[in-house]
Amino acid sequence: MAISFDNALGIHEKAVGVRIQRAEILANNIANSDTPNYKARDIDFESVLQGVQGGQQPLQMSRTSDEHSTGLISADYASELMYRIPSQPSVDGNTVDVQAEMARYTENAIDYQASFQFLNNKFKGLTSAIKGE
Known part of the structure; x- marks a missing residue:
């Protein structure tokens, strides 16, 4: 009888992957906290995870050249990124x-x-x- 890791591991495998992607996005926001006109971004963890769990893959982005940068996060999740609405606007446009x-x-x-x-x-x-323990 073959073991299906998808069934055995449940949603946690996918959740770890999405959490890693979100950590990269949040770290990028923190790193650019002093960059003028930088707009903070984030993903809605629940909606991305539901899409991945439901078998829907994020919208695929295409690159016209292998030399194009994919950025810090996977280009596959770029469509899921949302801009954060600032609670207090900054003079330099950074959110x-x-x-x-x-x-x-x-x-x-x-x-x-x-x-x-x-x-x-x-x-x-x-x-x-x-092991049969």
Whole structure:
């Protein structure tokens, strides 16, 4: 009997991947907190995960040259990125609120750890089942 990892691991495998993508986006926002006219971006984790879980892949972006940069995040998720509405506009046009971005990054890191721990427990259970323990 073959093991289906999709069924065995559940949604946690996909959740870890989406959390990694979101961490890159949030880190990019923090890194550009002093860049004039930089617009903070984020993804809606739940809608992206539902799309991935439902078998829908994000819209595929095409590159006309292999030398084109894909940026920090996968180009496949670029269509899912949304601009953040600032709570207090900046004079230079930057919409990054560093404290809010740091809080979101920390929350995302905690959620990543939880999903990773769930995956780890699933693998331990599979290993025990294979060993017959």
